[in-house]
Amino acid sequence: MDSSVISFYAISAFLLTFGVMAVTTRKIFRAAIWLLFSLIGIAALYFWMDFQFLAAVQIIVYIGGIVVLIIFSIFLTQMSGKDMPQALTSRKLIALALSLGGFAFIAHFLAHANYHESSGLVDASMPAIGRKLLSVETGGYALPFELISVLLLASMIGCIVIALKKAQEKP
Amino acid sequence: MQLFYLLKNEWMLSFMMVVLLILKVADNGRSHSSWIRIFNGLMLVLCVAGWLMPTVEGEAFGGMFFSYKAGAFAKNLLCTGTLFIGLIGEDWLKKTRHVVEFYLLIISTLMGMCFMISAGHMLMFYLSLELASIPLAAMCNFGFEERRSGEAAMKLILSSAFSSGLMLMGISFLYGATGTLSFAQLTLMSSYEPLFIIGFVLLFTGIVFKLSVVPFHLWTADVYEGSPAPVTAFLSVISKGAMVMVFAYILYHVFGALNDVWYTLLYVLSIATMVIGNLFAIRQQNLKRFLAFSSITQIGYILVGISGSSAEGFTAAMYFIVVYLFSNIVAFGVITHIASKTGNETIDSYKGLAKTNPFLAWSMAIALFSLAGVPPTAGFFGKIFLLKAGVGTGNFVLIIVAALNMIVALYYYLRVIRAMFMDSNENAIQPLESGLSLRIALFVCLAGIILTGFAGSIYEYILNLNVGL
Numbered sequence: 001m002d003s004s005v006i007s008f009y010a011i012s013a014f015l016l017t018f019g020v021m022a023v024t025t026r027k028i029f030r031a032a033i034w035l036l037f038s039l040i041g042i043a044a045l046y047f048w049m050d051f052q053f054l055a056a057v058q059i060i061v062y063i064g065g066i067v068v069l070i071i072f073s074i075f076l077t078q079m080s081g082k083d084m085p086q087a088l089t090s091r092k093l094i095a096l097a098l099s100l101g102g103f104a105f106i107a108h109f110l111a112h113a114n115y116h117e118s119s120g121l122v123d124a125s126m127p128a129i130g131r132k133l134l135s136v137e138t139g140g141y142a143l144p145f146e147l148i149s150v151l152l153l154a155s156m157i158g159c160i161v162i163a164l165k166k167a168q169e170k171p
Numbered sequence: 172m173q174l175f176y177l178l179k180n181e182w183m184l185s186f187m188m189v190v191l192l193i194l195k196v197a198d199n200g201r202s203h204s205s206w207i208r209i210f211n212g213l214m215l216v217l218c219v220a221g222w223l224m225p226t227v228e229g230e231a232f233g234g235m236f237f238s239y240k241a242g243a244f245a246k247n248l249l250c251t252g253t254l255f256i257g258l259i260g261e262d263w264l265k266k267t268r269h270v271v272e273f274y275l276l277i278i279s280t281l282m283g284m285c286f287m288i289s290a291g292h293m294l295m296f297y298l299s300l301e302l303a304s305i306p307l308a309a310m311c312n313f314g315f316e317e318r319r320s321g322e323a324a325m326k327l328i329l330s331s332a333f334s335s336g337l338m339l340m341g342i343s344f345l346y347g348a349t350g351t352l353s354f355a356q357l358t359l360m361s362s363y364e365p366l367f368i369i370g371f372v373l374l375f376t377g378i379v380f381k382l383s384v385v386p387f388h389l390w391t392a393d394v395y396e397g398s399p400a401p402v403t404a405f406l407s408v409i410s411k412g413a414m415v416m417v418f419a420y421i422l423y424h425v426f427g428a429l430n431d432v433w434y435t436l437l438y439v440l441s442i443a444t445m446v447i448g449n450l451f452a453i454r455q456q457n458l459k460r461f462l463a464f465s466s467i468t469q470i471g472y473i474l475v476g477i478s479g480s481s482a483e484g485f486t487a488a489m490y491f492i493v494v495y496l497f498s499n500i501v502a503f504g505v506i507t508h509i510a511s512k513t514g515n516e517t518i519d520s521y522k523g524l525a526k527t528n529p530f531l532a533w534s535m536a537i538a539l540f541s542l543a544g545v546p547p548t549a550g551f552f553g554k555i556f557l558l559k560a561g562v563g564t565g566n567f568v569l570i571i572v573a574a575l576n577m578i579v580a581l582y583y584y585l586r587v588i589r590a591m592f593m594d595s596n597e598n599a600i601q602p603l604e605s606g607l608s609l610r611i612a613l614f615v616c617l618a619g620i621i622l623t624g625f626a627g628s629i630y631e632y633i634l635n636l637n638v639g640l
Binding site: 112114135151 | 188231233269282283286294295299305347348365
């Protein structure tokens with residue numbers, strides 16, 4: 001077992017521990033913090049795979065942006081400090097059995113799958129990714145990129161409309 | 172120039188979005204009825220242009236976008252349906268706050284559906300599916316004063332997030348098994364490897380979640396009941412129509428090699444969907460919940476047709492969508508009108524409607540007859556074609572179950588008709604004045620219900636669209 005494999009298992013253990021803690025804690029604020037750590041673990045996995053750009057995006061977008069947003073919205077609600085109600089034991093058991101069963105089922109197939117060798121090396125450097133995002137040729141992602149901007153616009157309009165207070169009636 | 176025709180609906184919709192945004196920024200004080208006129212006018216131009224412009228087959232953006240005749244037909248149909256929904260929802264739209272934002276959301280949803288129908292890559296498919304469902308959840312919340320409307324939006328967004336999660340997992344398995352996400356290459360590389368099949372089944376689950384096939388239907392009734400009536404109409408007609416189209420396309424043309432896998436899935440799911448949808452529909456009092464379960468049952472029949480795995484199956488499903496669109500828009504038109512004028516949504520409150528509002532009662536009755544599949548309405552022919560396509564596989568159990576369910580369905584559709592025509596009621600709904608746009612929409616759709624059945628050329632037209640596939 002070389003150092004690379006050991007570091008992979010270390011990162012995975014870190015990620016999974018915090019992932020489990022995020023879903024089991026009863027304080028919603030702590031759940032957000034544990035989520036932050038498990039996202040850092042994912043960024044570490046990207047670094048381990050030598051995808052520096054993806055790792056940087058993971059840190060900037062997820063850790064710097066989304067988790068901060070989640071924490072903000074938790075502070076905006078009133079229940080941030082309180083414990084969430086305990087789930088019924090029977091429900092917990094059912095959920096545990098289902099998730100373990102599902103995991104075992106999928107893991108079995110994943111372990112016995114015939115994976116194909118990747119066709120050639122993937123160029124994950126920043127200029128290559130940038131060029132692909134704007135390319136309209138085969139393998140380019142210009143159209144999905146533009147579609148995401150429409151999706152963001154629509155989501156923003158939706159959010160603003162929902163959050164907007166009722167305007168004063170004109171006399 | 173080819174690109175101009177290839178993406179005709181998509182670019183027109185995005186252009187319309189920009190126009191509405193600029194108008195909104197330029198003049199914020201415009202009245203509601205002026206916005207409604209602008210939207211209806213633009214949408215009408217879009218629909219006419221969409222039907223008149225030549226349909227070009229081909230691909231763009233390096234295979235990300237793929238245009239085919241049946242898809243172009245479906246896109247035009249969805250845009251036309253949205254125009255009608257704008258017309259029947261006028262009473263409600265005049266009262267709502269943020270009418271422009273509602274239109275922007277409806278256009279972006281429609282755009283998502285158009286891209287979804289033309290997707291040639293899993294990434295495009297997933298993104299456009301999200302574009303077609305996230306703004307929809309915001310639209311469900313448009314009954315701002317009502318708690319159930321917010322609840323509906325919450326349920327829709329959570330259940331669609333869950334189904335997207337399943338779907339993404341499936342897509343990542345497919346990628347793991349084949350190393351590609353483009354539809355053309357997935358078709359070439361599809362195999363009976365366990366990983367590929369699991370990926371496919373998860374993707375399948377995600378899609379049937381959106382179609383609200385039993386046992387993934389639990390969100391449907393609550394969301395339909397809580398949303399404002401025009402949004403419910405949009406959800407049940409346009410959103411379902413687009414999903415059926417995409418579903419049939421993906422099954423037939425991307426995973427055609429896994430025919431026997433998805434045949435088994437469809438066999439089990441369609442029986443469950445028809446039976447359970449029917450049993451629950453019998454018990455409903457609220458008309459929106461009633462139509463929710465009725466639409467679940469209709470999806471069950473569509474699955475029977477799709478399971479035929481032939482060109483006729485595809486055609487029958489599309490033809491049924493046309494009929495279903497007309498019938499449901501009429502039914503929802505009546506419900507929207509009565510709900511926005513009086514606030515009544517239960518079957519009991521419709522008692523004696525035929526005496527006070529004969530036009531609305533007759534429209535509703537024809538729509539329900541078409542949904543039940545009573546001749547001479549088009550619903551009858553739609554169901555015949557679906558069953559005929561289903562027989563192609565020689566599985567008569569499925570056809571017998573479907574036929575029995577259609578008889579049960581007749582019972583509960585007639586229950587509403589009995590309430591409107593036979594029951595007397597002292598406090599029946601007062602005679603209501605229906606606006607011009609509602610009457611236009613109802614007349615066109617009623618004509619559609621009758622004519623689609625008799626004009627055999629429509630069925631043949633749809634059948635010919637599929638030849639190129």
